[in-house]
Amino acid sequence: SQKIEQNSEALNIQEGKTATLTCNYTNYSPAYLQWYRQDPGRGPVFLLLIRENEKEKRKERLKVTFDTTLKQSLFHITASQPADSATYLCALERGSTLGRLYFGRGTQLTVWP
């Protein structure tokens, strides 16, 4: 069965440091990989999308890498701020079922001053 694993349930880092979140998958051949932010009691908010033929994508302080050989994506937040504290979700979209996203359980990031 398909599996999407995010490296840890919780990650705590100090303000100003770079947060790195990991998403590993098995039994997938994803065409697209997406990252979302979710605050408590709210719906997820789309952050970045990366295609299988792309190695890296950036948006402001965010960077996503995609390694289809390792079956892994890394999500980086540089110069982290307490306002970045949230749960971050990894989601995959397979080429055979385009339009349908399959989510990991998320990593709860806490940035302390």
Next chain:
Amino acid sequence: SQTIHQWPATLVQPVGSPLSLECTVEGTSNPNLYWYRQAAGRGLQLLFYSVGIGQISSEVPQNLSASRPQDRQFILSSKKLLLSDSGFYLCAWRGAGLKYGYTFGSGTRLTVV
């Protein structure tokens, strides 16, 4: 601009009672629409998706059903709720082109008692 509305925000229902959750989208036509559920400690699970009026696909067999009576309306229903139906229900839509992520609604917190 496109917006997605979901209601109610919270709902407490007894076991065996019916359910109807509504989702509407504004500012777009013929959107792909999705229902997800997020149970406590679990990732988002895709329940249903629809590519057009009257077109519903189910991801997993369950006690729920979905309907799309109008282009921008998506309804999640149940005839008799179970305790296991408790969770955070999210409606989402996707813009034209697969390079865009999902836009999620604000969600409905359903507690079956």
